[in-house]
Amino acid sequence: MAYKPKPGEMSLDLDTRGVTRSLKEIGVPVDAIKAANKESAKAVFDEARRIAPVSKYNPAKPGGAKYKSGGALRDTIRIADLSTSVKIRAGLKKVPYANPIHWGWFLDKATGVRRNILPNPWMARALGYTREEILDNYIRNMNNLLEKHKSSGPDLPL
Secondary structure, eight states: OOOOOOTTOEEEEEEOHHHHHHHHHTTOOHHHHHHHHHHHTHHHHHHHHHHOOOOOBOTTSTTSOSBOOOOHHHHTOEEOOOSSEEEEEEOOSSSTTHHHHHHOEEEETTTTEEEEEOOOOHHHHHHHHHHHHHHHHHHHHHHHHHHHHTTTSOOOOO
16 A cells, blocks of 8 residues: 655655565565665665754843854654655654645635745655665665575576
């Protein structure tokens, strides 16, 4: 079943079910597949954290300094621990604005209020900046798993 992002959460997804199925058939442990997927996503995770928009305005500090480094959205970026895909997620229930910041929010249709939040596709940019590195890491990690476990798997007819 496909993952459906929670309200206020966004997700980048690379589906690897076919590769995972093949690796499981030759005896690769699920934990090793999860670790390889997570390591493959590290480059885009680091880039997304580097370029995530950070609000400098902190209204929670009355009477004090009006501008303070935020970073709540940046701190919610995480790599999902999955065997069937590689996912990077951002946003939580406490930080529900990951989607509007990334995709923009011009008009709240429910209330008719103009939001005027321009799109800032930082997660898509992070993926674009690191696409080749991610693919290289993923292929290398899967080949390492194959080499490590191909002799321990069942003999398959050719």
